[in-house]
Amino acid sequence: MNWELDLHQILRQNKPIDNATNFKNWWRFSLFFFLLLSLLSSFADATPSKESKATLIEYLAQEKTHLTIAINNSAQNIQPKNEAQYNSKMQQISSMLTMTNAKIQSLEGFLDNQNKQQLALNQRLKYLQQLPLASAEISIQERVAKVETLLTINKKTIELINENLTLARELEVALKDEIKELELWEKNYQLEQKLDQIKLTKAKLNQELNQLYQSNINNNDKKHHVTNNSNFQLSNEVNLLINNQHIALIHQNINALNLQKMIIKAKILLLKNTDTKTLQLALDSYRESLKQYANIEKSLQQMTSTLNNEAKLAVDTNLKKSINALQKILNSQLSDITEQKQTVLFQLDDAQNQLKKLVSSRQTLAEYNMENLPVIVNKLIEIPNLFYKYVKTLALKVYDSYTWLDTLPAAILWVILSLSVVVFFTLNRFLKSLSNDKERSRLTGYLYDGTLTLLQRNIPYLCLFTMLWASLYFTNISFANYQLLFNLISVWFTFRILILIARLGLLERISDSSGKDVKLYYRLKWLFLLGGWTTALMVFSHLFPLPLLIQDIFNRLFMLFILAVSLVAWKSKDVIPYLLRPFLKYKKRYFKNAISLLVILVPITLFTTAIIGLLGFVNLAWTMCRYQAYLLLVLVGYILTRGLVFDALELFSEWMISSLRNGWLWIEVFLKPIDKILRIILFLLSILVLFQLYGWHSDSLVMTSLGKLAQYTIVNLPGLHVTVMSTIEFFIVLASFVWASKWTREFCYRWLFKNAKDAGIRNSLSVFTQYTIIMLGAFITLHVLGLDFSGMSMILGGLAVGMGFGLRDFASNIIGGIMLLIERPVREGDLITIGEHEGRVAHIGIRTMRVSSWDNMEVLIPNAETFNKPFTNWTHQDSIVRTVVPIKVSRADDPVMIQQLILDVLAIIPEIEPDPPAQVFLKKIDEALIEFEARYFINVQIHTRFEIRSKVLFAITAQFKAAGVRPPIEPISIEIKEGHSDLPVKKHVSTND
Structure with missing residues (x-):
């Protein structure tokens, strides 16, 4: 990393220039010594001397020191500045790698020889220990002690050889990594050189473009001066055409160079990192370049056809030569564009294959064994020390840079730090004054209160972060040096916000008497704390960077965190809709169903992703996580935006009702349609943003497949x-x-x-x-x-x-509906009687008319019935309708009194219209009865005829009863038949009471 290079910059400056040469000479000497030592050891006696062993141990100790220094020097990798330095350094490292491989082979052979010597010494020791004690007892003990000493020295030698082997192999890995970095530097350097060449070519093309523009201006000036010569005018027009074609060709060349530049930048990104995100960016660049190449090719083909037509019409030899030269350039450019397209297609296929392999690759658990356990533990223990060194180095760099600041920049820095404290203190007081306990009913109110609370509770941390950023910025520290620190701060701040949101929504808003919201808060709190540490370790391992094995451990820990989140979300799937009840109270059913479905689908999706990551498909899991995060962001953004738009329209509707004369009319006619249009636009924008985030462009595989399906x-x-x-x-x-x-x-x-x-x-x-x-x-x-x-x-x-x-009847009904609308013999709301049906017209359609009968039934009457058969419209002109009620009384009652009684009743009923007045007529007098006819008028838009008729009859009955008028008795006719034997006798008896 850059900060490591800066940390050792002073040491690098103090080292001699010929450091690599010294190491090269030392490697040659050490290699020669090992070869000589191996050769001599093969001819040595089985009982080596103590002096040779001591010399060997001393040399192996020195070799260990030299290997350690070489490893440290390889870690201080200095990038070459030009191609000559690259070639020199590559040659040196290749030589060192060759000598290191030879040294490893020599050490392995020497280790094998030492193991054989140790085996021989052990056998000799056993032989000496089994000898019988005799006069030579003292000599045998001395020989045993000597062999034991040699065994001890041999074990020490073997340990040193093993340590040197480990260091040599580590140096071999470091040298190979350095060679890979140099190869990447070479590719990057070549791409940068291509970029420089593209810039120079663009500059030349721009100069040529300016010359062509000036040539067009000169030709136009000549055209104005010479107006009578037709040949000159024609030649001038052709020259202008050729110049314009040259200009268009140069523009296409510039566009092609820009595409090459974009492709080179994509390659540079792939050289630096080959993760899924970078590959996806490179794929997008390749697809965009292919699209642009197709447009350039189409434009060049059009230019070629235009020049072919002009070549047929050209007469002047010079013009033909110019056109032919331009055609050759166009053909060459077309072939180049075709070749570049094929190259980009090959690169696109290669990148797609790499992405597929990377996503489908599985990291096994083979490296997680007992042999690697001490290495893993040591690397994990070193993480706090590494972070401490990183922070210490960064602090020292800030301090050193601050000491080199002039008086004015230092004063400005202190002023900014002081202003930051004052501003955030004032902001804290201001936010406290804005906060209140007002009950909210809209989403905007909840968002407003939540934002204020989150800002107020994070004011001190925001102040410290601002001061830290100002210190780093004014001391000219590059972003690469503090990128890791800022990423860790971002992780901490993100999980702190999540914990605060959970606290505000669950703990400080206690609405569940069972305490499920409080339990959920504590679950989420501990889960977010563990997730914060896991995410921070994962970020640290990737950006520092740590070994791949440690990165894989932290990646799997993060997948465990996602698994825990999915389990908690699944366990709380009944609590979340209950907590969202205030927001869902006035929502439609489909919105509530969508929330219920998401509460089930999100945990299942997270659980599946976590299991895939834990099984070793980490890249696939990361890709799924990214897509799920995109979907979640778009969904949350859509819900929040939709809620804000709904609240804004609701406030606007309230203002319309309170301020405008016909506010409800404006709401129905304009505001509701605008709401529907905004919903559709917001939904389409969300889909578009989601497609852009997913990389589903017009030329992507998904969109191409959808296009084929659509066609x-x-x-x-x-x-x-x-x-x-x-x-x-x-x-x-x-x-x-x-x-x-x-x-x-x-x-x-x-x-x-x-x-x-x-x-x-x-x-x-x-x-x-x-x-x-x-x-x-x-x-x-x-x-x-x-x-x-x-x-x-x-x-x-x-x-x-x-x-x-x-369809004659169908057509007649449609024509009848149109004629009903034109002639308007009946309108909606009229009381009509058609055949056996009577009721109020509810709707006049294009085919039928819907009548609501008095039995609360909807009767559909074809429109042709209104023209083929007569019907009665009780309210065609107005809604005042006459009702006739027949009333019969006994012949013995006074007709004048009866008439007056009925008139009195009709006069006291308020539903009867006074104009025209009610009337009572004597209709019929027979042998036993007198029949009257009461006529009155009512407003059928307000009252029904049956209702008022019943009320009139009840009132007349009560009035007759009070006046002593008895109900009439109809005459009864009895026929008596008389005959022979048992036949009855017929008689006519008429009774009248």
Whole structure:
């Protein structure tokens, strides 16, 4: 990393220039010594001397020191500045790597020889220990002691050889890594050289472009001075054309150079890192370049065709030569563009294959064994020390840079630090004054209070972060040096915000008496704490960087964190909808169902991702996590934006109702349609953003597959071609016109024709407007579906004839509906009687008329019935309708008194209209009864005839009872038959009471 290079910069400056040469000479000497030592050891006696062993141990100790220094020097890698330094350094490192390999082989051979010597010494020791004690007892003990000493020295030698072997292999790995870095530097250097060449070429092309522009200006000046010579005018026009083609060609060359520049930058990114994100960016660059290359190729082909036409018309030899030269340049450029396209296609396929391999690769658990356990533990123990060294180095760099600052920049830095403290202290006081305990009912209110609370509780940390950033910025510390620190701060701040949000939503808003919200808060708190540490360690391992084994450990720990999140979310799937109940209280059912579905799907998705990562498919799991994060961000953004728009429209509607005269009319006509349009726009924008985040561009595999599916043919008949896309467009356009027809009718009835005095005319005009939109929508939707009206004239004619015969009643009903709207013999709300049906007209449609009967039933009456049969419209002119009630009394009662009693009753009933006045007529006098006819008028828009008739009869009955008028008795006729034997005798008896 850059900070490590800066840490050892002073040491590098103090080292001699010929450091590599000294190491090279030392490697040669050490290699020669080991070869000589191995050769001599093969001829040595089985009992080596103590002096040779001591010398060997001393040399191995020195060798260990030299290897350690070499490893440290290889860690202090200095990038070459030019190609000469690269070649020199590559040669030196290659030589050192060759000598290191030879040294490893020599050490392995020498180790094998030492093991053989140790085995021989052990056998000799056993032999000496088994000898019988005799006079030579002292000599045997001395020999045993000598062998034991040699064994001890041999073990020490073997340990040193093993340590040197380990260091040599570590140096071999470091040298190989350094060679890889140099190879990457070479590729990067070559790409940078190509970029420089592209810049120079662009500069030359721009100069040539300026010259061509100046040439066009000069030709135009000559054209104005010479106006009579037609040949000159023609030649001038051709020259202008050629110059313009040259200009267009230069522009295309510049565009091609820009594409090459974009491709080179993508390659540089791939050289630095080959993760899934970088590969996806490179794929996007390749696809975009292919699209641009296709456009350039199309433009060059058009220019070629234009020049071919001009070459046929050209007469002057010089002009023909110029055109031919330009054609050759165009053909060469076309071949270059084609070749570059093929190269980019090959690179695109290669990047796609790399991405597939990277995503599908699995990291096994083979390296997690007992042998590597001490290494893993040591690396984990070193992490705090490494972080301490990193922070210490960064602090020293800041201090050193600060000491080199002039007085003015240092004073500005201290002023900014002081102002930061003052500003954040004032902001804290201001936020406290804004916070209140007001109860909120809208999403904007909750967001406002939550944002204020989060800001207020993080003011000290924001102040410290601002001061830290100002210190690093003014001391000219590069971002690469403190990138790790800022990333760790971002991780800490993110998880702190999550814990605060959980505290605000669960603990400080205690709404569940069972305590489930409090339990969920503590679960989330500890989970986020562990997740914060896991994420921080993972970020530290990737950016420091740590060995791949440690990175894999922290990646799997993060997958365990995701697994724990999924389990907690699944366990709390019933608590989350309960906590969101205030927000879902006034929402529609589909919104609540969507929340319930997400509460189930999100834990399952996270659980699946975590399991995939734990099984070793870490790259695939990371890719899935990224896509899930994109989806979650878009979903949260959509919900928040939709809630804010809803609150804004609700506030606007309240202002309309309180401020405008017809506020409710503005809401119905304009605000509700705007709300629906904004919903659709917001949904489409969310889909577009999600597609952009997923990389589903127009030339991506997903979009190409969807395009092929959309163009799949469902029906292919003469004059009718229906595809999947046309079907989708048909339903979209149909839904749009259905909504537009309803809105048009409401708009015309409530707003456009609101000044019409006659409600029938107003309704008819609005319905005609709706039918116009429906007819227009029918033609457009059928055309969108794939119906060709020009090719289906015969079929449409046949359908018209069929409608004339088979659909005659249907057509007559439609024409009847149109005539009803034109003549208006009946309107919505009128009381009519058609045949056996009587009721109020609820709706007049294009085919039928819906009548609401007194039995609360909807009767559909075809419109043709209103023209083929007579009907009664009780409220055609006005709503005052006469009702006739027959009343019969006994012949013995006084008719004048009865008439007055009935008139008195009709006069006291308030529902009866006073104008025209009620009347009572004597209708009939027979042998036993007198029949009266009471006539009165009521407003049928307010009251029903049956209701008032019943009320009148009840009142007359009560009035007659009070006046002593008895109910009449109908005459009874009895016939008595007389005959022979048992036949009855017939008699006529008439009784009248």
